[in-house]
Amino acid sequence: xxxxxxxxxxxxxxxxxxxxAAREARAKGYRKLDAYSPFxxxxxxxxxxxxxxxxxxxxxxxxxLGGLTGYLMQYYVTVLYFPINVAGRPLHSxxxxxxxxxxxxxxxxALSAVFGLLALCGLPMPYHPxxxxxxxxxxxxxxxxxxxxxxxxxxxxxxxxxxxxxxEPREVSExxx
Amino acid sequence: xxxICSPLRLPLIAGRKKPAAVTEDVCRALTRPPSxxxxxxxxxxxxxLLLGTAAVSYQIATGVGTWGLNTTVGWAFDITNFVFWVGxxxxxxxxxxxxxxxxxxxxxxxNRSAEAMTLFxxxxxxxxPVIHTGRPWLAYWLFPYPNFRGSLWINFRSPLAWDxxxxxxxxxxxxxxxxxGLIPDLATVRDRLASTEGGSLxxxxxxxxxxxxxxxxxxxxxxxxxxxxxxGLATPLVISVHTIVSWDFATAVIPGWHATIFPPYFVAxxxxxxxxxxxxxxxxxxxxxxxxxxxxxxxxxxxxxxxLLTSGIVALAYGTExxxxxxxxxPYEEFVFLNRAKGPFAWAYWTMVSCNVLVPQLLWFRRxxxxxxxxxxxxxxxxxxxxxxxxxxxxxxxxxxxxxxxWASYRPTIVEVSTLAGSFGLFFTCxxxxxxxxxxxxxxxxxxxxxxxQGNGGEA
Numbered sequence: 001x002x003x004x005x006x007x008x009x010x011x012x013x014x015x016x017x018x019x020x021a022a023r024e025a026r027a028k029g030y031r032k033l034d035a036y037s038p039f040x041x042x043x044x045x046x047x048x049x050x051x052x053x054x055x056x057x058x059x060x061x062x063x064x065l066g067g068l069t070g071y072l073m074q075y076y077v078t079v080l081y082f083p084i085n086v087a088g089r090p091l092h093s094x095x096x097x098x099x100x101x102x103x104x105x106x107x108x109x110a111l112s113a114v115f116g117l118l119a120l121c122g123l124p125m126p127y128h129p130x131x132x133x134x135x136x137x138x139x140x141x142x143x144x145x146x147x148x149x150x151x152x153x154x155x156x157x158x159x160x161x162x163x164x165x166x167x168e169p170r171e172v173s174e175x176x177x
Numbered sequence: 178x179x180x181i182c183s184p185l186r187l188p189l190i191a192g193r194k195k196p197a198a199v200t201e202d203v204c205r206a207l208t209r210p211p212s213x214x215x216x217x218x219x220x221x222x223x224x225x226l227l228l229g230t231a232a233v234s235y236q237i238a239t240g241v242g243t244w245g246l247n248t249t250v251g252w253a254f255d256i257t258n259f260v261f262w263v264g265x266x267x268x269x270x271x272x273x274x275x276x277x278x279x280x281x282x283x284x285x286x287x288n289r290s291a292e293a294m295t296l297f298x299x300x301x302x303x304x305x306p307v308i309h310t311g312r313p314w315l316a317y318w319l320f321p322y323p324n325f326r327g328s329l330w331i332n333f334r335s336p337l338a339w340d341x342x343x344x345x346x347x348x349x350x351x352x353x354x355x356x357x358g359l360i361p362d363l364a365t366v367r368d369r370l371a372s373t374e375g376g377s378l379x380x381x382x383x384x385x386x387x388x389x390x391x392x393x394x395x396x397x398x399x400x401x402x403x404x405x406x407x408x409g410l411a412t413p414l415v416i417s418v419h420t421i422v423s424w425d426f427a428t429a430v431i432p433g434w435h436a437t438i439f440p441p442y443f444v445a446x447x448x449x450x451x452x453x454x455x456x457x458x459x460x461x462x463x464x465x466x467x468x469x470x471x472x473x474x475x476x477x478x479x480x481x482x483x484x485l486l487t488s489g490i491v492a493l494a495y496g497t498e499x500x501x502x503x504x505x506x507x508p509y510e511e512f513v514f515l516n517r518a519k520g521p522f523a524w525a526y527w528t529m530v531s532c533n534v535l536v537p538q539l540l541w542f543r544r545x546x547x548x549x550x551x552x553x554x555x556x557x558x559x560x561x562x563x564x565x566x567x568x569x570x571x572x573x574x575x576x577x578x579x580x581x582x583x584w585a586s587y588r589p590t591i592v593e594v595s596t597l598a599g600s601f602g603l604f605f606t607c608x609x610x611x612x613x614x615x616x617x618x619x620x621x622x623x624x625x626x627x628x629x630x631q632g633n634g635g636e637a
Binding site: 034035036037038039040044045048050053055056059073074077078081082093096097099100102103104106107109110111113114116117118120121123124125126127128130131136137138139140141142 | 195196197200321329330333334338339342343346349350353354357361364365367368369371372385388389390391392393394395396397398399400401402403406407410411413414417421620621622624625
């Protein structure tokens with residue numbers, strides 16, 4: 001029965017109210033929660049018990065790959081593919097390779113950070129049910145929203161709506177799918 | 178919101194703004210028709226851009242012989258402009274990345290436009306080495322790729338190849354950093370346009386480029402990590418970029434170039450000139466767009482202090498160069514520095530010293546730092562001084578080297594001067610268009626610091 005809607009959403013005026021609401025919803029046992037705000041609020045990650053982001057690992061791997069690409073490209077070209085003997089100087093002149101290796105490390109790390117973000121967040125996202133709530137357009141401006149999703153085992157259209165009503169929201173609305 | 182409230186903490190944003198007011202103040206400029214001042218500035222910038230385009234077209238069609246270069250002075254205006262513009266860009270990265278790592282929260286008001294400035298400055302910089310190659314349609318030869326030119330590759334041991342990697346990486350990273358910072362604000366503009374002109378082309382473009390951002394915590398938590406990581410990556414990058422630019426000179430044996438002091442000297446100079454350019458742009462933007470509450474005298478004041486610091490580093494570098502030349506006992510080295518101060522380009526040298534060392538000393542006075550008109554003039558003078566610094570380094574070192582028989586002079590042609598003017602035209606044209614189509618202030622970040630020092634943290 002709960003499959004027909006995405007969830008119930010409450011609108012708040014201040015970040016403080018949103019953090020309190022998120023804490024109370026967690027305490028009440030809700031787990032499928034999401035908060036929406038125009039700017040990041042430090043306390044919310046802790047209130048929502050979000051896992052640590054995996055992005056740093058992606059960036060580390062990207063950086064290592066970039067460094068290897070940069071170094072091996074230079075090694076391959078100057079030592080294997082097109083060696084030039086300049087007065088008997090060593091072909092594998094690694095100190096001269098460091099700069100390009102460094103630049104490629106940064107380039108790959110930064111690009112993997114950006115593409116990693118898009119992948120982890122599922123962006124670009126052409127459709128999301130929360131936009132069906134007309135007032136949600138304010139979430140990017142000056143309002144703070146808490147959504148309890150219908151997939152939560154405790155979710156019940158009436159009970160959840162009543163619970164959100166007790167948190168002193170500005171408005172509680174249903175999020176259509 | 179456990180914000181500490183103390184009378185010692187002054188608000189970062191004046192006028193006790195609420196988040197809704199921030200959205201309105203910043204977005205108003207996007208939908209309001211441009212002012213007369215904007216059109217006048219745009220017309221001037223665009224005219225310069227056209228002049229530069231004509232000069233570059235003529236130079237490409239005819240050859241590098243249209244410039245005043247000769248076999249002794251093989252680098253002059255082109256490389257001066259290149260180093261100047263790359264340096265300008267560095268202040269944007271300083272403000273967006275380095276000050277972010279140092280938790281300088283005042284940066285939120287200026288970082289968006291400073292990053293845009295970086296992007297446009299690096300675009301201007303990139304033009305000069307490419308046209309200096311003489312055959313710019315072959316500029317892609319700078320990149321390493323398997324080819325059929327007798328399987329010849331670029332020289333990975335050359336600072337010029339390093340430069341190519343550094344500048345292209347820098348441009349790409351600056352562009353992504355800027356775009357990533359824009360996404361939440363693009364979403365704000367999208368949602369605001371939806372109510373007034375939903376379905377219009379502008380609304381659709383903002384919808385596409387905001388990638389369906391909804392401000393969810395599942396996104397914000399990754400986003401904040403991303404921003405920190407990008408700042409951490411951009412900080413060593415910006416230092417490496419100007420270090421490598423300085424190696425274009427320092428790895429040569431020319432007296433006056435062959436110095437280990439070059440990397441820190443160039444990085445400090447770059448940040449010095451960049452902050453001066455940020456101030457020039459900010460002081461115009463805050464007046465023209467009515468952003469006095471966001472870019473307050475306090476912002477100008479702290480940037481002036483950064484100018485004073487970097488000016489001190491640059492002055493120390495000038496002094497060290499002279500001392501090293503004297504202490505080395507190397508007659509060529511000594512000659513180059515005496516020639517700088519007393520030779521045919523002494524006027525350029527003393528312009529540089531006056532603008533970069535003497536004039537900034539006025540910034541010790543609080544009254545000067547808080548007087549917008551004076552700061553504006555100072556920032557222009559510093560820009561002039563820093564342009565001359567690169568000119569002095571390049572031309573005075575080259576024009577009289579080891580053998581008097583190869584000495585020569587240098588005089589720019591009208592083509593070179595027009596190309597320089599054209600690069601300013603490109604820079605300001607881009608910046609003025611940016612002011613009209615994108616939010617110039619990072620709204621999301623400013624909203625997060627609104628409560629700073631106002632003791633109204635809970636009521637946002």
